[in-house]
Amino acid sequence: MTGDTRRGYAKGRAKRVEILDQAMAMFGEVGYRGASLRVIATRCGISHPGLLHHFPTKQSLLLAVLEHRDEVDGEWLGLGGPRGVGRLRRLVDLAALNAERRGIVELFSVLAAEATSTGHPAHTYFVERYRTSVLTTAVSYREARDEGALRSGIAPDEAAQQLIALMDGLQIQWLLSGCVTDMAGVLRAHVQAQLTVEL
Numbered sequence: 033m034t035g036d037t038r039r040g041y042a043k044g045r046a047k048r049v050e051i052l053d054q055a056m057a058m059f060g061e062v063g064y065r066g067a068s069l070r071v072i073a074t075r076c077g078i079s080h081p082g083l084l085h086h087f088p089t090k091q092s093l094l095l096a097v098l099e100h101r102d103e104v105d106g107e108w109l110g111l112g113g114p115r116g117v118g119r120l121r122r123l124v125d126l127a128a129l130n131a132e133r134r135g136i137v138e139l140f141s142v143l144a145a146e147a148t149s150t151g152h153p154a155h156t157y158f159v160e161r162y163r164t165s166v167l168t169t170a171v172s173y174r175e176a177r178d179e180g181a182l183r184s185g186i187a188p189d190e191a192a193q194q195l196i197a198l199m200d201g202l203q204i205q206w207l208l209s210g211c212v213t214d215m216a217g218v219l220r221a222h223v224q225a226q227l228t229v230e231l
Contacts, residue, residue: 048086050076052100055093059139064094091153098143098157101136116175120195120223121231123169127199128216137203144200166192173226181229191226198222 054075058067069090073083087093108129109122130137147158166189173188182188199219206213224231 044086047076047078049100051078051083051086051093052097056097056101056136059094059097059135061135063135064090064139064143069093094143095154095157098140098154101140102161116172116179117181117227117229117231119172120169120176120227123172123195123199124216124219124223124231127202127219130203131206131211131215134207134211138207141200141203141207162196165196169195176227181227183226183228186226195219195223 051072055067055072058072058075067090069083069087070080072093073080076083083093087096105126109119109126112118114122143154144158146152147154149155170188170192173182173186173191176182177186177188199215202213202215202218206215220231
């Protein structure tokens, strides 16, 4: 592979990330239905066909945005390698971060509900995302137990399912309340009640 080819691939990857960032911003501003591929392309300084080269449909762009959001959030959640109580604290902090991203939270909540249909293009994505979220959260609860920080009688696998369900349910309540519900506060109180140490 030549230096020119490597630079071309790097520029293509950089443009793809820029498109994802701009699409995430636009979906957050006007939602999935209100977002225009042409406007996203303009924001990125490329033509509409140029955007379609990277993402042939609005749907493929949407799925890529969701995966990109998971990557960004995953990197943020993993900063410093928190484990156990530290990782549970980071999940509470994620709820606080989400309170600043109404459009993305709304988009995610709507798509998660739509994707319960097996024919939905994001069905497999959400099935895998929930499976992974519960598994990794259960690991955090087990680590907290191993640290001696989990109250007796708290089952890590059940606690993980409850926490993920609570996070998603709170997002819907937050959206319906006009963004008044204190997602992070409710989550913090829930997790704190499960621990023997300060969250």
